[in-house]
Amino acid sequence: MSQPSQDIIQKAQHLRDQLNDWSYRYYVLDDPAVPDAEYDRIYRELQALEAAHPSLVSADSPTQRVGDVPLEAFDQVQHEVPMLSLDNAFDDDELRAFDKRVRERLDVSDAVDYVAEPKLDGLAISLLYLDGELARAATRGDGQTGENITVNARTIRSVPLTLRGDKVPSRLEVRGEVVMPHEGFAALNARQEEAEQKVFANPRNAAAGSLRQLDSRITASRPLEFYAYSMAQLEGVPEPATHSDMLDALRSWNLRVNPEVRVCAGVEALLDFYHGILEKRDRLGYDIDGVVYKVNRFDWQRDLGFVSRAPRWAIAHKFPAQEELTVLNGVDWQVGRTGALTPVARLEPVQVGGVTVSNATLHNIDEIQRLDIRIGDTVVVYRAGDVIPKVVRALPERRPAEAQNISLPPSCPVCGSEILRGDDQVVARCTGGLICGAQQREAIKHFASRRAMDIDGLGDKLVDALVDQELISTVADLYRLQSEQVAGLERMGEKSADNLIAALEDSKSVALGRFLFALGILQIGEETAKSLADCFGDLDTIRRAPLLLLLAVPDVGMEVAKAIGAFFAEADNEAVIDGLLAAGVNPQSSGEPSAAFVNSLTLAQLLKSAKRLGMNLEGIGDKSLETLGNHYRTVAELSAGAAEGAGAEPKGVRSGVMTQLAKALADNGWLARLQDAEAMVAELAARAPAQAESRPLEGQTWVLTGTLEQFTRDQAKQGLQQLGAKVSGSVSKNTSMVVAGAAAGSKLAKAESLGVEVCDEAALLSVFEQHGIDPGAL
Template identity: 75%
Template sequence: MTSKKTPAPADEIQQLRDTLNDWSYRYYTLDDPSVPDAEYDRAFRRLQELEEAHPDLVTDDSPTQRVGDAPLDAFEEVRHAVPMLSLGNAFNDQELRDFDQRVRERLDVSGPVDYVAEPKLDGLAVSLVYENGRLVRGATRGDGETGEDITANVRTIDSIPLRLRGDNPPTLLEVRGEVVMPHSGFRDLNRRQEEAGHKTFANPRNAAAGSLRQLDSRITAERPLEFYAYSVARLEGEPWPDTHSAMLDRLRELNLRVNGEVRRCRGIDALLDFYNDIQERRERLDYDIDGVVYKVDRFDWQRDLGFVSRAPRWAIAHKFPAQEELTVLNDVDWQVGRTGALTPVAKLEPVQVGGVTVSNATLHNIDEIRRLDIRVGDTVVIYRAGDVIPKVVKTVPERRPDNAREIHLPERCPVCDSEILRADDGVVARCTGGLICGAQRREAIKHFASRRAMDIDGLGDKLVDALVDQELIDNVADLYKLKAEDVAGLERMGEKSAANLMAALEASKHNSLSRFLFALGILQIGEETAKALADCFGDLEAIRHAPLMLFLQVPDVGGEVARAIAAFFAEDHNEKVIDDLLAAGVTPASDGVPSRRFVDALTLAGFLRGAKFLGMPLSGVGDKTLETLGRHYRALDDLLEAVEAGEDDTDTGVKAATLEKLKEGLRADDWLARLRAAEAYAAKLAAKAPAGAADERPLEGETWVLTGTLSRLTRGEAKERLESLGAKVAGSVSKNTARVVAGEAAGSKLAKAEKLGVEVMDEDTFVHFLAGHGIALPEQ
């Protein structure tokens, strides 16, 4: 009788790894366990024994290698190759129907659209990167652009494979998903915490977030965390599927767990059925969800729909109604924000809402307080939706005590004792102290120094507080008057830290104009609006002195934002700070040339519409009439001549009665002077702009895509250079893509470009192209 041959250690180790990975796939991904836990544990212990006996055979993707070694000192920063975007929200059925209608209108589709509906898991969003099938990085979402490297921690989560399933995994896969803590595991964890005399967690989301951000991965390994994949950011080495649902199927094949509740739905009614069904079953699920996410299924339609600001037009989160509780309003504090706006904050008798203890809530503004007739001492209803700041939504009048006190808007700022004024809209109340107000000053300086603004390395919140407390700085311009010896004398600072700060301040003097504008903290001016202003006007001085009506012509700038820009530059103290910054050597980098596209948009028709929007009395004169007159006459004096004639305008077909109303509007207040000022300013900009259509931004309106690895410059550098020429740089190829720049190892984007007939440049051609537009790269 022949005895059975014992396999070699390497063969047995590989066999055990394959078996354990297969069992994990069936357990986590298919939700179909094939063996009892005891059998899995026996195989796992046998693998441990073999690896201990043969340490040279241990690999980092072995099922035994999930727990890290020594704790980290701190998490490393990770820059996401593809930003982790936020979603717009729908809070009721009508808002969801409006979303579906917008999708169909933009796609020009009359029938129902296919969506994928997914539970909105209430955990922590993470990014996982696999190279050739191996997990190489895990990162938190952070601010969407930059997160923290938590690779050691995600490796401890059993439902995250260390190696993808299959013989031919993608060469690169970046998958996005949510880490959650199930209710059962949360209860067990809190029981263990209580028994050990440690602090318990308020809810599963806090427990998951805290566990995932442990510097010691051995602690994370003890926490009951689970992962669910919901999207892919990057895929190379295999074709990109046609639909989101097909992508999720591919993730399942690779042993990446996808939530079992995910469904493909056709049309709005199917989405609402899914929402109502899962909301009814919400309490029976073993994890927290705070709504449903809907995504257009077809990727080509997603690309056509694109994005607005930092949110996709092809997806939306349908939030569940918030949980509400009753409590007592003990008092009201008035907080002053960075822009001087006063916000009433309710001081509440602490109450549990959705597993979180709430003692403060927003009251919005004094008008909302009056509308709801809220008084100190009232019993009030508190509303909390997910991470949304809790708010007071109504009172319970029958429980009002006799000594309830009315709430009044302060006449003086609670921080600096400056006068409080109401804004023109009658809603927002602001402190008039501006940059002298302690609340505004600190926040203004912190914003100015932040990474996306002037990016002054080393100037963190605590140091700003110390500089203000020691009266070393009073506003942002004072930063550039600091001396190293003054800074070195502060707590936790020294000569080296002070020298580094001085160097960072010096370096920040030469930031771009768009960064500088964003850093000023102008109300409602984000990064994109700051870029638009810089691109349109070309330099700081042109923006500082521009009439309000010109701001209305800037792309994506509406009336409220235009007013905020004009009001900021109209304030003497703001102008003084800017003058001090420039005197200190801050030189916002710009080419000094207005955009030809913007200048060409500064027409009389646009100014007339803008004047009407801003309040010029033109009752009975429609926008279409203003457009007709503005297009025909183009210059204000020519239009005035026609208006003064007092008869029907046969050239435009506009009646004399309408022209008389226009004349009355122009004569009212100072509207004629304002229109003249706008026209004159536009003429000055036009004289500085490039002639004809050969704009200084020759790629204006074009969409480019970068793919593969570039050797002469990074993708970020390539993007900056293309944007300086006016191009928009997108992350995916479509029929609207103008060109694709393909570096080494270009994958599916290159294939898509070739399929669509999109022009493709290699790196050498791209560098030559940039040089032809005056952009030379440094020698290697």
């Protein structure tokens, strides 16, 4: 085939530029330059030209949005910056409380500027551009890890393949939402019906399903739209000062931003925006389920920071839930991983907010009795966004004569064990523990999951098969499996079985925090599990730790501390842990408790924890407890002082406290409990190294920028955190060190302008090696 002439090459480039410019005008500026027919005519002209001369086809050509051959599966993508969730406000008062918290934390009295934007009801994705070219697209996933959907994202016309402008970022990660407009959704379902295929329940499900097709040609045929709402990474250009400036920058680079976005000064302006967008909701042409508000200034966002996995500077203001009437046909009782029994309403199917609802939660037996709900009743079903539908009330005036009362089952519907429910307990639980099939299966599935023990190949169906064949009954049994046992299962063979046994062997050496999370302790998430591991240093100490010390762990409150204590007090749980250890599972830990944690375990701290746990110290404030702790130092000295009674109070402690203290120490074994806790503190102190040795970067803030070659940013972050450093996403005058990898951009420039110390990857690796950390193994 002959090479195209220079004229043809130039003509193809002109057509590509023309079509891309029209797309920018249409999608980003919302200002169509030509009718659709003219766009289609030029598109076909370019298509014909490229068909005649395949060498003309470029990656950014509008014709390259037709999809490619099907994939076998999606690759996983680790988000370098987590995709976080937002806290919710469901009424005006909750929004005013949010604004009040923001102003109090910022110590400002004037109205705060926010950016208000519709909360699109679609699928959140991340787009990564390198030197202006779309390099990767990923789903949100669990916020930490998503799926690589690059091939599918390229088919969406409002996702630019190339950024515009003379000065584009060297690295840009954009966050946004993929939605399916109402018109396109209706047309898609019409085609599905005509082809006698399954119709979609709502546009959100259709968008999510379309974007996660292994055959991207199917995605290309679906009417999907993309709207950008934030940036997660920006290098190579100056950072904008505000969120609204950032959105303007995104528009200038060819990225579509929702046209309804507004900057609002103060909470009343936010409420005006909310009620205005709620009124026009049905005319927007796409689904929204609320409004998102974000503090506009980025420096204020950084000052406000985050709590758990949500930013303090943003909130989602949800629209009122939609409700419908239907009939309650029956109640099933489901048994959860912790043994809790949950009543599930079986309903006459009804459409609620575009979704067919046939099941809904009834919460618990107390709620059923409080609402006086009976089988046969006409009930109100409530659904808000993705919230699980729930029955909120019955209509007694429509109650049939044969309506039946709802009561707890006499025994566990799964294993037949006794149902236990104390007088002060809302939740009823099966006493079957590890013999209950529901708890067995869910506990094992959680234990094997990626963020827990990460046992490759041990999926839900295989767990069910292993339990059904009575090859395992607890997680400890996993490590006693033989390859030939697994190979004999349906859909398994020798190779798959060998791979599973190898994966089980690999999982035996796991970080202590992940092991604790894998045990499935009630209310213990990943961060709390990691805190426990860091504070106590080894598994044995955590197993013996009294509530007085558990309460001192950062972010551990009363309910969490009680859940931890109860778990390790249960003989069956202890037997399973012993079985895991005997099978060779070896949770990895330094063996050294955190020096900062040990230093916090003062006598005053123990007294404060004891007060929270019910020791009769009512009326004795924290300041007095601090004074007592500083004066007496040890429990023995405190007890001796208390024995002297009134008049023995240290200076600053009111009269009568020592008499009250003496009685409190004698009640309910509190003296012995404090002495036991103090003994463990001494044990921890003996094992804790000097703080400078155990966490040499304590109090320092490090920033990672650019591409690291020998390990990922996430691995580098974990290594720095082990050494005590805080890893931030932005550079400030308080930054201790910036690690600059290849193609470092604006963060490096900012560090240099502020005089912040900068090192390269080799220097960071040297720090890790000096302290015995292998980041590649994290």
